[in-house]
Amino acid sequence: xxxxxxxxxxxxxxxxxxxxxxxxxxxxxxxxxxxxxxxxxxxxxxxxxxxxxxxxxxxxxxxxxxxxxxxxxxxxxxxxxxxxxxxxxxxxxxxxxxxxxxxxxxxxxxxxxxxxxxxxxxxxxxxxxxxxxxxxxxxxxxxxxxxxxxxxxxxxxxxxxxxxxxxxxxxxxxxxxxxxxxxxxxxxxxxxxxxxxxxxxxxxxxxxxxxxxxxxxxxxxxxxxxxxxxxxxxxxxxxxxxxxxxxxxxxxxxxxxxxxxxxxxxxxxxxxxxxxxxxxxxxxxxxxxxxxxxxxxxxxxxxxxxxxxxxxxxxxxxxxxxxxxxxxxxxxxxxxxxxxxxxxxxxxxxxxxxxxxxxxxxxxxxxxxxxxxxxxxxxxxxxxxxxxxxxxxxxxxxxxxxxxxxxxxxxxxxxxxxxxxxxxxxxxxxxxxxxxxxxxxxxxxxxxxxxxxxxxxxxxxxxxxxxxxxxxxxxxxxxxxxxxxx
Ligand code: ADP
Ligand code: ASP
Ligand code: MG
Numbered sequence: 001x002x003x004x005x006x007x008x009x010x011x012x013x014x015x016x017x018x019x020x021x022x023x024x025x026x027x028x029x030x031x032x033x034x035x036x037x038x039x040x041x042x043x044x045x046x047x048x049x050x051x052x053x054x055x056x057x058x059x060x061x062x063x064x065x066x067x068x069x070x071x072x073x074x075x076x077x078x079x080x081x082x083x084x085x086x087x088x089x090x091x092x093x094x095x096x097x098x099x100x101x102x103x104x105x106x107x108x109x110x111x112x113x114x115x116x117x118x119x120x121x122x123x124x125x126x127x128x129x130x131x132x133x134x135x136x137x138x139x140x141x142x143x144x145x146x147x148x149x150x151x152x153x154x155x156x157x158x159x160x161x162x163x164x165x166x167x168x169x170x171x172x173x174x175x176x177x178x179x180x181x182x183x184x185x186x187x188x189x190x191x192x193x194x195x196x197x198x199x200x201x202x203x204x205x206x207x208x209x210x211x212x213x214x215x216x217x218x219x220x221x222x223x224x225x226x227x228x229x230x231x232x233x234x235x236x237x238x239x240x241x242x243x244x245x246x247x248x249x250x251x252x253x254x255x256x257x258x259x260x261x262x263x264x265x266x267x268x269x270x271x272x273x274x275x276x277x278x279x280x281x282x283x284x285x286x287x288x289x290x291x292x293x294x295x296x297x298x299x300x301x302x303x304x305x306x307x308x309x310x311x312x313x314x315x316x317x318x319x320x321x322x323x324x325x326x327x328x329x330x331x332x333x334x335x336x337x338x339x340x341x342x343x344x345x346x347x348x349x350x351x352x353x354x355x356x357x358x359x360x361x362x363x364x365x366x367x368x369x370x371x372x373x374x375x376x377x378x379x380x381x382x383x384x385x386x387x388x389x390x391x392x393x394x395x396x397x398x399x400x401x402x403x404x405x406x407x408x409x410x411x412x413x414x415x416x417x418x419x420x421x422x423x424x425x426x427x428x429x430x431x432x433x434x435x436x437x438x439x440x441x442x443x444x445x446x447x448x449x450x451x452x453x454x455x456x457x458x459x460x461x462x463x464x465x466x467x468x469x470x471x472x473x474x475x476x477x478x479x480x481x482x483x484x485x486x
Contacts, residue, residue, distance in 0.1 A: 021052065048230055052143065064080060065117075117135050137164075245280065248262050276325045280298060289311070428444055
């Protein structure tokens with residue numbers, strides 16, 4: 001097996017760089033050209049490129065699949081035609097000659113596959129998780145071929161690598177996890193020779209396949225995870241996530257336009273942010289990077305000169321609150337057990353959720369009760385039926401989990417009291433200190449999520465121009481010591 005030497009000093013001349021281009025970084029011809037220039041500036045770092053679907057395409061494919069399954073074949077076909085037209089137009093603009101013809105015929109094949117899948121869906125009247133993975137993953141299949149051909153046309157020695165034959169996963173459709181040993185071995189065997197011969201491997205993010213070759217996906221936003229998986233396998237010098245914002249910010253800038261870039265943060269803090277709703281990173285992204293101690297940089301493809309956010313093992317910060325996040329549209333589930341809670345019972349409850357492919361977001365247990373959050377209520381009737389006789393299951397929909405992240409947040413009890421003073425009128429339904437000492441989380445109605453985040457962001461990140469408040473030590477500490485946030 002080809003093996004890259006382990007470099008502890010991250011010697012860039014030997015360890016590759018992994019660059020993930022998000023949907024907005026390749027959304028049109030201008031964006032693809034911009035990304036090409038970024039890549040060109042990094043050729044000496046031996047890049048491997050991971051690409052998402054073009055912005056908006058995964059959502060379109062999901063809508064088309066749902067439409068086909070409810071027998072709205074026209075809607076599904078219109079969406080496919082729209083996606084096909086966009087890719088073909090880009091192929092004509094960015095690629096010429098026989099390369100263009102080849103690319104167009106490959107795209108035609110993928111669009112035929114989409115139509116066949118849609119016909120099967122219409123016949124079955126059901127959009128199973130396995131079909132969902134197959135259909136949604138085609139977005140990355142077509143974008144990766146398009147971007148690879150465009151980069152080749154621009155003179156780059158890019159070579160397309162089939163992600164599905166490298167990233168082997170379990171069969172948890174829609175949120176699969178890699179079988180690490182097999183995946184690492186496949187990635188090294190495929191990518192190392194290409195790198196050694198001076199080529200630039202380019203592969204689709206988000207997708208993998210089971211040992212049997214059934215297509216899977218790594219969950220929404222999963223291309224970030226793909227980049228970290230490849231980075232981990234190759235002991236990369238660093239992983240770069242190229243997106244549409246200047247880095248990881250103190251909150252979602254779409255909710256609070258005055259959010260600031262966090263210059264440097266720890267893997268742990270970034271993981272908490274991702275798990276608790278910061279869409280800028282897929283929640284599992286940091287795991288392979290942490291394991292191999294590979295720095296992850298989040299950068300803006302529209303502003304490549306920016307320094308972005310550097311995520312590393314340890315980042316010293318004096319800020320009490322690093323960021324505010326919101327996990328939207330979750331359901332709060334209460335499970336009342338007939339007997340005292342114990343490890344076996346808890347294990348049995350978790351197994352039932354797993355059988356129904358219902359990932360659990362946050363869990364709190366007490367003597368005869370388990371409270372947890374899930375992203376979708378559709379598996380819950382089945383879960384409740386399977387737990388009958390063991391426990392009573394109730395749930396409430398349309399909630400949002402708001403989270404404050406900070407390295408030492410739990411050691412600052414004033415933070416929680418300031419938080420609740422700021423939002424107590426918003427009907428805070430449940431509150432729990434996070435399992436780690438880096439988070440404080442609480443639940444509000446989803447309709448109150450933006451307002452909660454805005455109030456808390458104002459509280460802990462007051463506008464730079466605002467006069468300094470002579471207030472509690474917590475606020476003074478957060479507002480005056482922002483060295484990590486630009
Ligand atoms: P990509 O297609 O590049 O993967 P995403 O849409 O998945 O991009 O992620 C980038 C988006 O994440 C940003 O446009 C921003 O609205 C959102 N976001 C949410 N929370 C944060 C945060 N704390 N910092 C930066 N961006 C955030
Ligand atoms: N295209 C996939 C999604 O929209 C994966 C990604 O963009 O990372 O979820
Ligand atoms: Mg993303």
